[in-house]
Amino acid sequence: MYKSFYHFLLKYRSAKPKDAISRFANSAYDDLSFPKNSEDYDEISTYLEMNGHYPESMAVFDEAWEEYLITES
Numbered sequence: 713m714y715k716s717f718y719h720f721l722l723k724y725r726s727a728k729p730k731d732a733i734s735r736f737a738n739s740a741y742d743d744l745s746f747p748k749n750s751e752d753y754d755e756i757s758t759y760l761e762m763n764g765h766y767p768e769s770m771a772v773f774d775e776a777w778e779e780y781l782i783t784e785s
Contacts, residue, residue, distance in 0.1 A: 716750055718748040721736070724776070733775065736773065739765070739766050743765075746759070
């Protein structure tokens, strides 16, 4: 992988989020504790499960992760 998941996710950030991934990206951007340098699914997944302030379900994370794997591998 070349980019961390967080840096991949930033391309979905939007001032006016139009979908679940954009809302997720905005939440990750605003979260100072988000594991910004991680490329590890388990690390990020565990972090999200332990920090329940994300507006969408884990299904959004899984969708974004699949796109990350396709784009970055």
